[in-house]
Amino acid sequence: MTNTAAIIGGGVIGGGWAARFLLAGWDVRVFDPDPQAQRKIGEVLDNARRSLPGLSDVALPDEGQLSFHDAMSDAVDGAIWIQESVPERLELKRKVYQTLQEHCAPDAVIGSSTSGFKPSELQGCATRPDQIVVCHPFNPVYLLPLVELVTTDLNGDDLPARAETILRDIGMFPLRLTREIDAHIADRFLEAVWREALWMIKDGIATTAEIDEAIRMGFGLRWAQMGLFETYRIAGGEAGMRHFIEQFGPCLSWPWTKLMDVPDLTDDLINAIADQSDAQSGMHTIRELERIRDNNLVTILRGLKAQDWGAGQVLNVRDRNSTALAASLDQVADISQPVLTVHRAVPLDWTDYNGHMNEARYLQAFGDATDRLMMIVGCDADYIATGGSYFTAETHIRHLDEIHAGARIRVETQVLNGAGKKMHLFHWMYAGDRLLATGEHMLIHVSLETRKASEPAASVAEPLARLADAHAKLPRPEGAGAAIGVR
Template sequence: MTHDTIDGHGAAGIRRAAVVGGGVIGAGWAARFLLNGIDVAFYDPSDSARDRAHAVLAMARKAWARLYPGSSVAEGHLVFAPTLADAVRDADFVQESLPEIETLKRNVLAQIDAAAPADTIIGSSTSGLLPSRLQADMRHPGRLVVGHPFNPVYLLPLVEICGGDQTTDATRDRAAAFYTRIGMQVLRVRKEVDGFIADRLLEALWREGLWLIEEGVATTSELDDAIRYSAGLRWAFMGTFLTYRLAGGDDGMRHFLHQFGPALKLPWTKLVAPELTDALIDRIATQSDEQAAGTSIRTLEALRDDALVRILNALSQVGPDGYAAGRTLNDFRAARALADASTPDPDGLIVSYQGHVLDEWIDYNGHMTEHRYLQVFGEATDHVLALIGAGDAYVRAGHSFYTVESHIRHLGQVHAGDAIRVRSQILGHDAKRLHLFHTMTGADGTTVATSEHMLIHVDAQKGASAPILPDVQAAVAAIGDAHAALPRPAAAGGSIGIRPKTP
């Protein structure tokens, strides 16, 4: 496949990215690019950048295996460039993620501008510096745009796009299309403003928290509890304004503002931060150490990723299309499914699942538990159905395939972290039925399990079998006819039973 097959948003052609700056944000960008099949040239002169990039990529791989199980999008190739010019020379897109020092960013952005191809977009991860100032020393300032992400970049979908005075509309549009292509939720900042949108909101909460610590009202742990056990749970899917709309009852936001608006005149908040004296810094740092209770940063990162994956997966199941970040996740899953559908196999079979065995799939014997095999084979079946045009939209229209018979053989064992791959073959089909055979192999290509399934096409509204619709039937026939020329699996048509002894 080519990397362009992921593209469903007009950002074709971006196959190589450069990441300049290898901190947590830069490493997160590299991971998101790589897991979208984009080659990455990574540049950071610090000694720790290479190790950080590998560590973040390992965490990202683990998280994405749970968000996009069985995806066959091939991971991009990562190289560590010896110089800045080497990193950006062949890049289609450059993401700069240097520290928030304007003079440093301006100098490096000018160097990137001088070395990168003329049509390369340059995105800056700045969390608050104005793009008009950042592009001031560039010879081609029209191609610079702010692309401000949130940590961890490989999981949180929001990216704020903000252009400077000289940024072209084409740059904004191309950057937005590219960020959407790699699974992000684009928020276009209408006016150039310090801190953009999200950080201005976060900064207000942060300043108020610092005052509450300075005045001895609460500790870091208590402040975090005040958010994570209340508003934070709502913010994950409704934000502030939609939440307050509900607080207004049947009359909505207008009633809420009339009822609670007068409280805004009370002197509750202090938007100017307290002075960060040595005493206050020591107090905050000490409280933070006590709050962490010896838990390492790596352990906290793993807990964070696990929680975010579970929240995102939960939101993806709310409503018919997912809700909030869950809908963004589902849209991206659909885009990746199109890429998966084009993955070639040298034997002519369908590559229907490709992934790794997750820790939670392991049973008391240390092997992948029985029902996970059915789950993987179910994912493989769903991939085949999407390939023939019987995916989510088809189901929402009232048509579906129901599995009426399955036969699974367990031939080997797989353990946590093992790579698994499923290839699928259409063994037969008629006006209402689809006969599938899946073969699961391990990392060495050895067959570890097979499954055979008979599916019946149904009219879901009538609850009865019905002829497969013409477009889907044509797609089934095209693949089925090609697969008819392939060797038939020896296990096809098998059954379970203890043969009676002959006299």
């Protein structure tokens, strides 16, 4: 049964929540009185469909159903999660909760995207205060995993635990705050940097472009993968954090900052910021800037994913929990047919200057398919640790059609030979029913100690032979054994 989420308020944040739930396979019901809501959310979804699937090395679930509703009562029908993202006015939010609680399920989670209000303030005057929690995300919601989950004693234990589970299931990282505070945690850091930046501009010390370069070319990249305290711990050298604090702690009393004082947002200051920002970024439309941002974030996140670190570790956990691909021969539904060995979307960083998947990534996809087939027949990490593995001796790839970022691909694999030291594989790559490429690979089993050909252990040889025997009844693939030639 498909889960249902209701999105109340379809602006930038609400649209991001809609995309996050929808691409996680949930049905999404939206209420927003803005006559442009469908267009705006549609544009956000276009960006999300292009970028989010490429974060995973397994295919996301099929999209849920998206619907728009004229009344909140209709939008919350059947919803187990309700995300409120209306403007930051406390009385408006409380009025929305009163209406929601008249019509929603009593056990549904009502999460607020508020960046400033504490949950105790939101729960005031509510019919069921235990149902309301703060779930503050960061833009773009469909890519960034952080959600500040803030609760009170009125929420009990069950609802926050369910909220954490749901957020993790849709690929997010719920940061559970043990105490409520105005603006939570992350925005307080952002506001501190924002205030200092305003003063630098007002005092003529720096421009908007200089400030942004200082962040994105330096500490912003460090913060993205290690945060504040781990970064400073490393800065302390072998002596660690204590040395860092002893060395740099006195600087905190120096008159470097004006963070305790906020400049008045006069017309002159507002104009200076706006003019500088126009000069810095005005050559791009907002949609172009969003796509540039998404490209950069996907690249950073996939880099972190390769290192199994920070936000990348969150993505790897979700991939490992996927059951789309078999991990052993016993899990293959029908061994008489080619085996599904890859099922994923094409990431943004797999495309080239022609706008389609580059030739190296075809090889990577087929290499991943070979690795999966090896795992299925028992040549997994544990087996390799005993000193045996397969090395690729020859590869032949035919590029038959192009494919673009965000498209879903799958690879099906036939074993042509599994006798003795040889593993001869033939891969087909598809997008739907469209054949994109084929890859033929000859592998030889080797001893990792001698680096020479050797017979595989029975734990691998027997499953491989069984699969090869089943596949021997299939027609020989077109193009198998072919070499490059002139037509």
